[in-house]
Amino acid sequence: MIHTELNYGDVYLVPKKTVVDSRKECDTSVQFGPHRFAMPLYAANMKSVVDAETCEYFARRNWFYTMHRFDVDAVAFVRDMQARGLFASISVGVNGDTRQQLVALKAAGLSPEYITLDVANGWCVKAEQMIRFIKREFPASFLIGGNIATAEAARDLEAWGCDAIKAGIAGGRVCITKNKTGFHRPMVATVRDCAAAVSVPVIADGGIVEHGDVAKALACGASMVMAGSLFAGYDESAGEIVEIDGKRYKEYFGSASQFNKGEYKNVEGKKILVEYKGSIARLLLELQEDLQSSVSYAGGRELSALRTVQMIAVAH
Ligand SMILES: NC(=O)C1=CN([C@@H]2O[C@H](COP(=O)(O)OP(=O)(O)OC[C@H]3O[C@@H](n4cnc5c(N)ncnc54)[C@H](OP(=O)(O)O)[C@@H]3O)[C@@H](O)[C@H]2O)C=CC1
Numbered sequence: 001m002i003h004t005e006l007n008y009g010d011v012y013l014v015p016k017k018t019v020v021d022s023r024k025e026c027d028t029s030v031q032f033g034p035h036r037f038a039m040p041l042y043a044a045n046m047k048s049v050v051d052a053e054t055c056e057y058f059a060r061r062n063w064f065y066t067m068h069r070f071d072v073d074a075v076a077f078v079r080d081m082q083a084r085g086l087f088a089s090i091s092v093g094v095n096g097d098t099r100q101q102l103v104a105l106k107a108a109g110l111s112p113e114y115i116t117l118d119v120a121n122g123w124c125v126k127a128e129q130m131i132r133f134i135k136r137e138f139p140a141s142f143l144i145g146g147n148i149a150t151a152e153a154a155r156d157l158e159a160w161g162c163d164a165i166k167a168g169i170a171g172g173r174v175c176i177t178k179n180k181t182g183f184h185r186p187m188v189a190t191v192r193d194c195a196a197a198v199s200v201p202v203i204a205d206g207g208i209v210e211h212g213d214v215a216k217a218l219a220c221g222a223s224m225v226m227a228g229s230l231f232a233g234y235d236e237s238a239g240e241i242v243e244i245d246g247k248r249y250k251e252y253f254g255s256a257s258q259f260n261k262g263e264y265k266n267v268e269g270k271k272i273l274v275e276y277k278g279s280i281a282r283l284l285l286e287l288q289e290d291l292q293s294s295v296s297y298a299g300g301r302e303l304s305a306l307r308t309v310q311m312i313a314v315a316h
């Protein structure tokens, strides 16, 4: 028997009685690891979304960030961020280059506050070895592991030592994994299953199309949400501006795209152009206002109210 699983666009949240007099009373802040952040949402650790300047922009506004791991000098990045009084949050892979970077960090006496293990399928032996290595060498760092899409995988990553788990396989806008390999799991099913299986926070990664999808991800049990295309079209986004027939766009490409890899080998991502939208400040404010409104519809004052709402599927 084949069962149906749902994505954010297939579901809605059922309103409860609002208890606040203004949406401004609703608190969108979230404790995540050693810090409390303004929003449970952050930009994907992709080279076309964040660079060192973007990371600093977010950190200064008390938004969580994670630097990507492609051609980055982790020692310089961590040292710079911490010298400015900001938290350092880096991404790593599973191969020898990552081990070298981590050894160099340790030798320099540096310890990032957050480390994200960023691989396509984090439920593998190489990821387990890297997670155990990081927990041993950087016990003070908050370790995010991923990506995974099932309860069984989430339980394994928790057992291996992850402090948070990033869930979402092949649901991203520039993803072609599902086309090339046949593997994917819709986000509502992914997040609900993973969040119910573990006691550490789960990050819902990918597939955010509408602002309300953030509230839906939190209602599924996510503690944080990661989004790429949502943040890709702005001045502060890392991608290049492209002008076609007088209209401006920003490049947005997958981490497993030929463009990012520099060769056509095991390509599971593509490059697209997204509409250029100017400064990101207006987006951040609107995302916060929209989530405050979601909390009010959920009948609460804090994000936890979203965990109590009923979710319904709509027939298309
Ligand atoms: N969230 C998602 O759904 C997806 C995200 N991505 C993103 O793309 C980037 C590249 O990811 P990834 O390919 O993991 O990283 P890398 O290209 O850095 O690969 C890491 C290592 O894992 C091996 N590896 C990768 N995939 C597999 C596999 N399916 N089976 C066995 N070994 C494997 C690679 O070897 P070899 O190349 O020889 O196989 C390589 O040695 C990451 O940033 C990731 O987040 C990519 C796909 C899906």
Ligand SMILES: Nc1nc2c(ncn2[C@@H]2O[C@H](COP(=O)(O)O)[C@@H](O)[C@H]2O)c(=O)[nH]1
Residues within 6 Å of the ligand: 044, 045, 046, 147, 168, 170, 171, 172, 173, 174, 175, 176, 177, 178, 205, 206, 207, 208, 226, 227, 228, 229, 230, 253, 254, 255, 256, 257, 268, 269, 270
């Ligand atoms: N299958 C692939 N997934 C990728 C690739 N690069 C990034 N990603 C994932 O997508 C999300 C962002 O999704 P969005 O819908 O918010 O745009 C990102 O965080 C990664 O998990 C890739 O090349 N292939």
